[in-house]
Amino acid sequence: MWARPALIVLLLATAVLYGWGLGASGWANSFYAAAAQAGSASWKAWFFGSFDASNFITVDKTPAALWVSGLSVRIFGLSPLSVLAPQALEGVATVALLYSAVRRWFGAGAALLSGVVLAVTPVAALMFRFNNPDALLTLALVAGAYGVIRALEHARTGWLVLAGACVGLGFLAKMLEAVLVVPAFAIAFLVFAPTPVRRRIRQVLVAGAAMVGSAAWWVAVVELTPARYRPYVGGSSDNDVLQLALGYNGFGRLTGNETAGLGVPRIGWGEPGWGRMFSAAVGGQVAWLLPAALVLGVAGFAWVAARGGASARAHQQRAAFVLWGVWLVVAALVFSFMAGIFHPYYTLALAPAVAALVGMGAGTLWRRRSDARATALLAAVVAGTAVWSYVLLDRSPRFEPWLRGTVLLTGLLAAALVLFTRRPGTLRTVRVAAATGAMIAVLAGPAAYSLQTASVPRSGGADTAAGPEVPAARHGPMWGGAADGFGAVTGARGSRPAWLVLNRQLSQPSPQVLALLKRDDDSYRWVVAAVGSRTAATYQLSTGRPAMAVGGFSGRDPTPTLAQFQQDVAAKEIHYFVAGGPLGSDVSRARTGDSAQIANWIQRHYTPTTIDGVTIYDLSG
Structure with missing residues (x-):
């Protein structure tokens, strides 16, 4: 019973x-x-x-x-x-x-x-x-x-x-x-x-x-x-x-x-x-x-x-x-x-x-x-x-x-x-x-x-863990060890790649940045492009419009190539590229490969604008 x-x-x-x-x-x-x-x-x-x-x-x-x-x-x-x-x-x-x-x-x-x-x-x-x-x-x-x-x-x-x-x-x-x-x-x-x-x-x-x-x-x-x-x-x-x-x-x-x-x-x-x-x-x-x-x-x-x-x-x-x-x-x-x-x-x-x-x-x-x-x-x-x-x-x-x-x-x-x-x-x-x-x-x-896990908001991805802080884990199995090449900062759970902490702590673009990105957003296939899915996700969720994740999740997938990206830009399918600053692409992650070539090409051929600390390139010109 x-x-x-x-x-x-x-x-x-x-x-x-x-x-x-x-x-x-x-x-x-x-x-x-x-x-x-x-x-x-x-x-x-x-x-x-x-x-x-x-x-x-x-x-x-x-x-x-x-x-x-x-x-x-x-x-x-x-x-x-x-x-x-x-x-x-x-x-x-x-x-x-x-x-x-x-x-x-x-x-x-x-x-x-x-x-x-x-x-x-x-x-x-x-x-x-x-x-x-x-x-x-x-x-x-x-x-x-x-x-x-x-x-x-x-x-x-x-x-x-x-x-x-x-x-x-x-x-x-x-x-x-x-x-x-x-x-x-x-x-x-x-x-x-x-x-x-x-x-x-x-x-x-x-x-x-x-x-x-x-x-x-x-x-x-x-x-x-x-x-x-x-x-x-x-x-x-x-x-x-x-x-x-x-x-x-x-x-x-x-x-x-x-x-x-x-x-x-x-x-x-x-x-x-x-x-x-x-x-x-x-x-x-x-x-x-x-x-x-x-x-x-x-x-x-x-x-x-x-x-x-x-x-x-x-x-x-x-x-x-x-x-x-x-x-x-x-x-x-x-x-x-x-x-x-x-x-x-x-x-x-x-x-x-x-x-x-x-x-x-x-x-x-x-x-x-x-x-x-x-x-x-x-x-x-x-x-x-x-x-x-x-x-x-x-x-x-x-x-x-x-x-x-x-x-x-x-x-x-x-x-x-x-x-x-x-x-x-x-x-x-x-x-x-x-x-x-x-x-x-x-x-x-x-x-x-x-x-404690249910009472404290949690966001992020690879660094997500249950329970309170464990100081011994700061240099232990999850984040300790050799440098990763991305640069590291010390967060609540120890040494983490800077881009992970950035994307965990900052989840919304400012109203000024958002207003710029939404300008004529329905005229473009992708309202914005950024290196890595973490960054692109923020803008896609905020604008409600597709964002191109250059290089996929980590920015290291071999897509798009520079030629493909240039074709999309020439066809007026990508409006903006975001690089640097809060919620911007961490272009330093793309030191080699297609993402690096794209970032370098944009930096050479387009003039950046900085809004609320975010570096933005208008690719429609």
Whole structure:
């Protein structure tokens, strides 16, 4: 009787956490907000994921997430809320799906704990309030896991095909990151599906075909469309979506040999290694319950394997531990050792697996608390998690300093109470106190970080992180290391490329600049051109007219060439070029290549005008 009301409360609380004050972050990631605006104005831009409605260049990802936000903007009009609300709704749906997946084999209590853990994971509170593609990716992968769980019950091909299609949708949201769950899905079904081995293999192959087909159709359309009829594939070095998927957004992230995008091998991304998930830059995002998930996952599987017998439920529970456990291990290892571009918010992909393992493992051991080994392990997990939470909280010494000691003390007392619950005559009050204290001890830290994340407006892109400032991260895995060639400044989270800080802090042109750009704006295909999508996005969102992002996201994509740009200028298709000053192109980023040639040509042949510190070239003369 209590399960349904508890689920409703969980989902309402999650909706408040992810949706309250959502518009305060403005456009959040203006790069994707501009693309959503473009998609709302042009169906062609919507389909290809173009940055601008004139279809000059796409974003550097596949466009599924933009399909959702673009439709939202088309229906409700352009506003921060219409851009960001889809991600919040996707977060609530992800929590609901995880609850349903865990409940089928472990009961409502374990499912509710899993849902709460996912909801208050700081990186989840960040990315489900942000317009990066990670929100849709995570929803698709959790939906895929639910499909595998349903398929495992009666070896149903349809559910497994649905799981494969969900992974394909994840690919269309964020390319190869989606395939991190494929080993988990395949191993769980091949080992545990209640059907002969040959049929299992055939079913997995059919699901694999569904996965490929659900993603390949869009890739095929892009590949078969002549380049002159579609936008340039942003982030690629040769206008090829396969090169983007397998190179810059694929194996290049693993090896560090990115061929496009930021255009440099690394910008202080931190040294790969075993400790990356627990580092100053990453630990507070997702690692609060990561050790507990690993311990409870192994212990839960071992306990069910040893004492569950041959029942169908025990068989299914072992499959669930394998599914979520392999998901967690594979994703954590890839993120830990990838040598290319890595951002802490990628770890959202770990959060569902961490949450599921904690709920399933804790639920399994709690139901068997009469066994001394089960209660001892639970007590150790509660105490250990409280100590680890103290360490993570201590990394932000100015953030609620009272919380560290409170979490530690509560965790140690709760662990002691858990030990007493094994006695048959233990009062119900003691059991409730032990469970409540344990929940507070393990969830207070991440919940506090998530509330701080939701209460402070966040915008930017690569430098976006959940929680309060972590001083140790200033020269750590995220931004420390060698100089990047862009110039660096010290911001709230340490040493960052100057252009990232510039675009994060200044999001609106002055009224004078805006009035100039809107003059005769409907007479030009692009009201303004600027080096890099970050700068162009600001002007596109402000004017409501297409802006040309010279060189794509980073200003280093090989488009347009100088000759192409000169042709567009001669045809009166570009009105202004913005360079230097607040919200102007950081032309110093374009020191070589086509963007540099364009910037140099403009500086030689056109007279600049400075308005409110912004250097503007009128290309219509």
